[in-house]
Amino acid sequence: MKLLCLSNGHGEDVIAVRVIEALRQKTQQLEVVALPIVGDGTAYHRSSIPIIAPAKKMPSGGFIYMDARELWRDVRGGLIALTLAQLKAVRRWGKERGMILAVGDIVPLLFAWLSQTNYTFVGTAKSEYYLRNEVGWLPKTSVWERKLGSVYLPWERCLLKHRRCQGVFPRDELTTNILQKFHIQAYNFGNPMMDGLIPEALIVEELETQRSLRVLLLPGSRSPEAERNWELILEAVENIIIRETKRKLCFFAPIAPSLDLNPFCEPLEARGWQLNTTTSPSTPVRDEKGLEFYQGMTRLLLTQSAYHSCLLASDLAIAMAGTATEQFVGLGKPVITFPGKGPQYTYRFAEAQTRLLGASVILVKKPSQVVEIIRELFSDPDRLQLIADNGKRRMGVNNASSRIAEHLLTF
Structure with missing residues (x-):
């Protein structure tokens, strides 16, 4: 043939x-x-x-x-x-x-x-x-x-x-x-977008009483837009950490292998995150090649080799991406998003994405509103079930x- x-x-x-x-x-x-x-x-x-x-x-x-x-x-x-x-x-x-x-x-x-x-x-x-x-x-x-x-x-x-x-x-x-x-x-x-989602790194299950809320961070894959999106996503992360004091938090940020990691590390360090250089990986995704940052008890994994593992391990996503967002929705999980400056992830793109993916994607105006949506979602099991069913139906x-x-x- x-x-x-x-x-x-x-x-x-x-x-x-x-x-x-x-x-x-x-x-x-x-x-x-x-x-x-x-x-x-x-x-x-x-x-x-x-x-x-x-x-x-x-x-x-x-x-x-x-x-x-x-x-x-x-x-x-x-x-x-x-x-x-x-x-x-x-x-x-x-x-x-x-x-x-x-x-x-x-x-x-x-x-x-x-x-x-x-x-x-x-x-x-x-x-x-x-x-x-x-x-x-x-x-x-x-x-x-x-x-x-x-x-x-x-x-x-x-x-x-x-x-x-x-x-x-x-x-x-x-x-x-x-x-x-x-x-x-x-x-x-x-x-076919939903094919081949096999974990590259070990995913460790935590005890239910000690389980962290796992948040996926998707800034997109094209430079320099991804770096600009990353700054906005970190604003949302900062608000979540400040206001979600009773919940253990863990963030996963799979970055496209084609991008330089330095522009993603520098904003983290400027916001008080410290690189873990002394202990073995402690996030649920055990990626030996990743960079693990911590701020108090909160962990954040930057990885360029465990994309599928991060998708599979996360509970929800803060996303400013195309295909990655769709794959995450197809797993039956919720996405919160807000528009960037483009050229891809503008309000027009984000609004179209909400039509494509329906109830699984929640579009807010600015990063500071993300934490309220997280609280609403995880206090409403029926809505989470609706999102799970919707995502699997829309992504096939x-x-x-x-x-x-x-x-x-x-x-």
Whole structure:
């Protein structure tokens, strides 16, 4: 089987790699190559998957749709020449008559259609939850959006209905059902984002009487925005420590491996946190490579090697991130968020995220309001159960990569 993976972002690259790994477990006859349309394709390189065309990080980090200035920066950085070279490579590969797996949004989908060969599509960017829920349209959904009938626009649906499109794998059941009404070959195979969440470091369970409230801190993965978000998150942390004096607290901060840790350590030290250099790890996530800070009895773990462990061990998150937030919600846990200065995590992005993820994400105006939401949440077991059910429904079941791989092998 010949396969070309097209993806437009690091998260999408990771999803494509998961499907490739599932395919490799099921067949020895696989010739696979990839094209990361956005970014340098680190996930593909790590899995020894060849890249068929030039790949380059753009100044915007892939968020040109949010800001015309970011688009102009990318154009000046060579976006047009890069895109033309990538399209040429895809058209050339299409002559080999293999299968394309497009992951992301309209961009890889359009590339796949232009290839003149068969393609499938994993839709990570769009969900009907942006416009409606199981009951009906959301109040903010415009008359125009309702007339269009789906979060997938008519021209996108044309590409999804094309005779060369051999399967569409939406991110949730609601979106699958709506696309099927438009006679699109959509399959509810689950959400690949929820695959592979295996702990990298040991998670130690505490005695119930001594158990700390474990808070996940997610500042995002793109510099310099992540560093700015970190400062805001630490404001929320400071308020929690001051006001939650009766509860033992522990914070986990998984930082993207591509980021320098110094800009995250320095604000901690400026706020009175001290680095633990004398004892072995004492947080429930026992990451030997992590940096453990303490302030009184409170612990905070900075790690670049135990992301999944931190997600699995935490009770709630303070998040200003995209994919990581969605994965945490999919585990059935609550997220509290507030807008930053962008370019990604603005009020517009945060508000859209609350529509996508529903009751699982609580949007507040400023960091100082986080502690009140925590108190409300943990005094309301029914609300926590609703959040758990909602998250698992909206993010879908795991093992989707294996199901998608099985489908690809039918051709």
